[in-house]
Structure formats: C-alpha cells, structure tokens
Amino acid sequence: MKIVALAGGVGGAKLADGLAQVLGPGDLTIVVNTGDDFEHFGLHISPDLDTVCYTLAGLANPDTGWGRRDETWQAISSAAALGGPAWFHLGDRDLGTHLERTRLLDASLPLSKITADFCTAWGVRHAVLPMSDQPVRTIVKTDQGELAFQEYFVRQRCEPAVKGFEFRGASDAVAAPGVLDALERADAVVICPSNPWVSISPILAIPGVRDAVKRTPAVAVSPIIGGAAVRGPAAKMYAEMGISPSALAVAAQYQGLAQGFVLDSVDSELRGAVSRYMDCVLVTHTLMQSPHDRKRLAEDVLDFIGANFQ
Amino acid sequence: MKIVALAGGVGGAKLADGLAQVLGPGDLTIVVNTGDDFEHFGLHISPDLDTVCYTLAGLANPDTGWGRRDETWQAISSAAALGGPAWFHLGDRDLGTHLERTRLLDASLPLSKITADFCTAWGVRHAVLPMSDQPVRTIVKTDQGELAFQEYFVRQRCEPAVKGFEFRGASDAVAAPGVLDALERADAVVICPSNPWVSISPILAIPGVRDAVKRTPAVAVSPIIGGAAVRGPAAKMYAEMGISPSALAVAAQYQGLAQGFVLDSVDSELRGAVSRYMDCVLVTHTLMQSPHDRKRLAEDVLDFIGANFQ
DSSP states (O other), X not given: OOEEEEEOSHHHHHHHHHHHHHSXXXXXXXXXOOTTOXXXXXXXXXXXXXXXXXXXXXXXXXXXXXXXXXXXXXXXHHHHHTTXXXXXXXXXXHHHHHHHHHHHHHTTOXXXXXXXXXXXXXXXXXXXXXXXXXXXXXXXXETTEEEEHHIIIIITTTOSOEEEEEEETGGGXXXXXXXXXXXXXXXXXXXXXXXXXXXXXXHHTSTTHHHHHHTSOEEEEOSEETTEESSSSXXXXXXXXXXXXXXXXXXXXXXTXXXXXXXXXXXXXXXXXXXXXXXXXXXXXXXXXXXXXHHHHHHHHHHHHHHHHO | OOEEEEEOSHHHHXXXXXXXXXXXXXXXXXXXXXXXXXXXXXXXXXXXXXXXXXXXXXXXXXXXXXXXXXXXXXXXXXXXXXXXXXXXXXOHHHHHHHHHHHHHHHTTOOHHHHHHHHHHHHTOOXXXXXXXXXXXXXXXXXXXXXXXXXXXXXXXXXXXXXXXXXXXXXGGOOBOTTHHHHHHHOSEEEEOSSOIIIIIHHHHTSTTHHHHHHTSOEEEEOSEETTEESSSSHHHHHHHTTOOOSHHHHHHHTBTTBSEEEEEGGGGGGHHHHTTTOSEEEEEOOOOOXXXXXXXXXXXXXXXXXXXXX
C-alpha cells in the first residue's frame, strides 16, 4: 500500500515515524509544511522539515519533540550576551543543519534536493519532501496585526487572538518535485495529527495539491483530543475563529477532502456526529507518547485504510 | 601619551592587549585589519577583529590565540556530518558572535558600530576600530591562481607559493569613523607584530591611512624573530617574494613609514643594518608567551617612544 502523509511539526512527525516503522521506503512519501520556514540571523530555518527528519532519524529531543537530542546552547547564549534575540531556541547541533542548508540554498540548490541529501546523511530511508521549493510564508492575522508565523508562535507564544491566515507565496509556488507524482500514485493519503490551520492548510494551498488529495482516498487523524490540542495553538485558534474546538470541528474542516477520520477513544461519543462529515470513523488511542505508540497508531490507521478504501 | 595601534591577528592582538594594560581607554585606539573578513555559511566572519576583541576581553583561547576559551564544536560537527565544509574552525561560542554580527549587518548597522557595541558587551574599554566599514578583501596571488585570503590561509594552509597581494575594494573604501581622527590626534603609531603583507598592508591601503601614519611618529615591532615568523606565513611570504626573511626585511618594508623599530634580542646583530632604514632601534624580548610578556613589551615600546619621539 502506497501512502502519502501530510505533516507539520511534532504530532505529524510522530505519526510519520510510525508509518515509516511499518511501511517500506518505497511505500511512504512524507510531504512537509514549509510555511513555518523563516530567516533568522541570516540563516534559513525549516522547523517542520527538521522536526520530521530528526524524528525519523532518531535524532530528535525525546523530551520536547523538536530540536536535537543531547543538544547544547553555547552559540545562542553567546549571541544573547551581545544583545541578540534568544526567543527562537537555536541549539548548537541544530545550528549545524541551518548553516549547511543556508550554504546550499545560497549555492542555488533547491530545498527538496538539500532535504533528500540530509536524509541520506542522517540515514532516513523514506522520502521526506518539502511541500515546495519556493518560499511560502504563513502569516497569522491577529488582533495585534499580521505576524510572521514564528513571531506569533514562538516569540509571542501564540498569545495574540487569531483572525485569519495567509499563506504568502503559495498561489505562485510549485509543488516540490515528487509531491504531485506521489499523490497520483498513492493508494491513500494520511493527514497527520498536525494543526489544520497552519500545518496542513499551507500544504493544501500549493497549486495542484488539494485537487490531488481529493482524487485519492484520504484519512485524517484528529490533532484535537477531548477538546484540546495535544500541543500547540490549534484549539485556541478554533475558539478565536468562532468554532468550538473539538475533533468534530476538525472533521468538518476536512469534509470533502478526507473520507475517513480517526478519533481518540476519549472522544468516542463524537463518532455519530463525525459520521455526518466522513464515510467512516475509527476510534482508537491516538496519543503518541512512545515510539511504540507511533507504530501502533500507524498500524491502526493502515488497517482502517485497508478495510475501507481498498 | 595617545597611541594608535595597527593590528592583525594573534601577534597584533597580544601587543594591543599589552598596550591596553598600560594605557587608559582614552589613550589607545586599535585599528584592525578586515581584509581577512569573509562570508561562510551565509555568516559574516571578521577573524582579526574577533581575535583582538576576544584577547582584550579575556575570552580568547589561551592555547591557540584565536577563537574562544572553553569552546565547543557541536554546530560545525553537525554541519560536517551533512557534508558541509569543516576547514574553517567555527566554535559554538564563536558562532554566536558571527550570528549576531550578521544579523546586525543585515539590519544595515556599520561594522564599526557593531564592533563598539560588542566591545561594550564584552567589557572591552579601549576603542577597537575596523579599518573600514566597507568590505575590503585580501586576495593572495599564488602559483595556483588568485585565492581569497581564508582559502589560502586556512583551507590551503598557506601552501601555495605567493606571487603578490591585492586588497580588493580598498581604494574605494573609506576609513571607519574615528580611524583618521585617532591618527591625527595620536602622539605615536605602534605597528604591532602582525604580518606586514596581509595584516598591516591592507590597513595602510585604506585611503588616507598611510599618509596619516606618515605624519605621525611610528614604531614597528618585528613579527620576524630569528628569520622565522612567530606564527603564520610571513617568513614564507618574504622568501616567495624573493626577499630573505628577517627583521631587516621588515624594517626595509616599513622604511619611510616608521622611524623606530623593535628587534628581538636574538636579532641584536641586526641593529646596525636596521639603522640604515630607521632613526632608532630598540632591542628587547618581543616574544609574548604570557599576558605579563604583553604588558612588559608594551611598556618597553612606550618607553622607547617616550625617549625618542616626545
């Protein structure tokens, strides 16, 4: 079974890792949000790509889910001592990734090629693709004005109230090499438990991606459990957009795009309501606290796809 | 006594530190070569400015003379694991300096202002000025073609034979704010024991600097002791330029620019020959192996200036 996973940060990376534990390298393509990418200290930083790659490589910090394990913080401390901004947590090992990515981008290599080469160096065998090689920048429209994503997410700790989103550059961007091909060949798409507003929507905003997903059976895993996001601002965003945060709201958002939906066991009472938006619903344990949890959820999702969409 | 010191890397930084131990902050201005500056991994690196500032701040690695004490190497190791170039030794703490400098240059602050702010943050009380805020790039002409300075110096370990030098951009550059003023006000100039070809010459190539030095009593300290450079390629460069490497060759090079010359005790037999090029000669111990050596040499040089040029 050939699967394309759409993923953002930590939650998406965990399910992508679970799928990679189950599927062979030829059977899984992970398409990653790059709307969070930004320039900082002159370096190009791709937070979601790094989180997915570090997770698949076994290099991720197991405590935070982002950044590198066994990390040190000498460079950012040194810059902060000079008055530099320390709000974005740049570990030393992580910095090496940004340094080399920036060097190669400056040498005109596309992000997709750089990502593939980094995966080879890190021993990641499954295809990890940025959604596009062109820059797309998620702008969060808030009661404090328009904020670049990392300004909103890290620097302002998601405190401003959200009024909307813009994926600047998306309409002029081209899906990275391999993205549309993988979607055309896929037996199913898995929409990972990432933030629908700012992790999955930017990917879908790349021309051709939404239509390609619509032509393929798709299953979404809810990032909202018991009305709260496992991590990040997804629930807060629903509330500020005037929508009661719940797995049901996620299902409504993905109506017409996904036909299958995966609910956490604590939300089993939503099964009936979700069925208004989806052809089939799986209720299972979706919280991924260990690498084994990732694999088990991936197996559940793949069994659900096999039972309903093959 | 108001002094301007011209300095390049490690040797110059040591004597500048000695002068700073003796002179008050209002009485010493250190003008530093920036011909070695380069861009690496998208960051702006100023090796000589950093060496001088780290040395004066007590942050320099006492074993190497360059880089930071208590340094770690996680970022460059991480970049190297991705195939990145590891020939330039970028420590993690040092990287923090490059990150913040690059950020501020990208925000259009001049290098001189950035350097002054860094000195304040590091507790350096004496004025450290880049020779210019405009980029000047030392090109080493070799039997293997033209090489950017760091390519020659670090990557190729000074192995190519030198045929000449170019300080690209120097003729269009402007001395950094304060440089010409400090020279006008100075009672004397100290040409530190830095490489005459690639550390002192670029400073002198900035319009107005050579003439200002010529109008001021100047004393040069030989970087060549016993026919060899204390460190770096100065002696090799003399030989490749067809000149027998010795303190006498340095004195000949500075004829017309400096009137006083400081010879190491091991070269005392050159005193008479050097007198052909210089008005007065001081023979003393010039090798600086400890911070105390730096102070003692600075005191010797200042006494020599006081006795001959006041």
